[in-house]
Amino acid sequence: MGSRNLFSRIFVALAGGLVVFIADFSPALGTELFADDFEDMTANRWHVGGDGTVQVDTFGGSEALRLTKRGYAIAAVRIDGEFAVKIEVALGATSLEKGDHCVAEASADGGAVWTDVLRLNDGEDEGDSWQYGEADLMLPGAMSTLAIRLRSEGDSNSDICWADDVRVTILDAMSP
Numbered sequence: 001m002g003s004r005n006l007f008s009r010i011f012v013a014l015a016g017g018l019v020v021f022i023a024d025f026s027p028a029l030g031t032e033l034f035a036d037d038f039e040d041m042t043a044n045r046w047h048v049g050g051d052g053t054v055q056v057d058t059f060g061g062s063e064a065l066r067l068t069k070r071g072y073a074i075a076a077v078r079i080d081g082e083f084a085v086k087i088e089v090a091l092g093a094t095s096l097e098k099g100d101h102c103v104a105e106a107s108a109d110g111g112a113v114w115t116d117v118l119r120l121n122d123g124e125d126e127g128d129s130w131q132y133g134e135a136d137l138m139l140p141g142a143m144s145t146l147a148i149r150l151r152s153e154g155d156s157n158s159d160i161c162w163a164d165d166v167r168v169t170i171l172d173a174m175s176p
């Protein structure tokens with residue numbers, strides 16, 4: 001939490017409606033570029049949409065983002081520098097069937113290529129327990145935008161995905 005004070009964020013609404021967080025920071029291993037634990041009971045750092053519901057609700061003893069059917073939420077973090085970043089997320093799932101998934105993914109190229117951070121399938125949807133995933137991603141250059149997308153890949157509103165504790169940190173500074 002304290003590391004949030006290491007940088008200032010400017011909220012910019014892009015033409016596409018995305019909320020972009022501009023991180024202005026001293027590049028150091030572990031510096032937090034973005035984090036959301038939904039404990040403020042809002043998803044106001046995310047652009048939400050899709051065919052389904054997306055709302056904050058309680059799961060596993062924590063406030064989390066609840067996504068059903070084909071609901072999604074996207075956050076964008078604009079980063080001035082050439083870095084490798086670590087993306088961490090927790091996902092939970094309720095009543096998935098075969099072919100349903102809960103997905104957390106990231107893109108450093110404007111959404112052309114998405115890298116899975118964590119993906120849950122039928123059989124990983126029991127109880128109210130969290131599963132944790134992480135992925136490393138290289139940003140292509142100065143003023144890159146990292147997009148993080150949470151989504152439910154189901155076919156009904158009873159296919160429920162939960163997401164929490166989204167965090168992006170600097171893994172490595174690639175250039176001085």
Ligand SMILES: [Ca+2]
Pocket residue numbers: 037038039062063064164165
């Ligand atoms: Ca939470």
Ligand SMILES: [Ca+2]
Pocket residue numbers: 095096097122123125
């Ligand atoms: Ca199931």
Ligand SMILES: [Ca+2]
Pocket residue numbers: 096097100154155156159
């Ligand atoms: Ca289903």
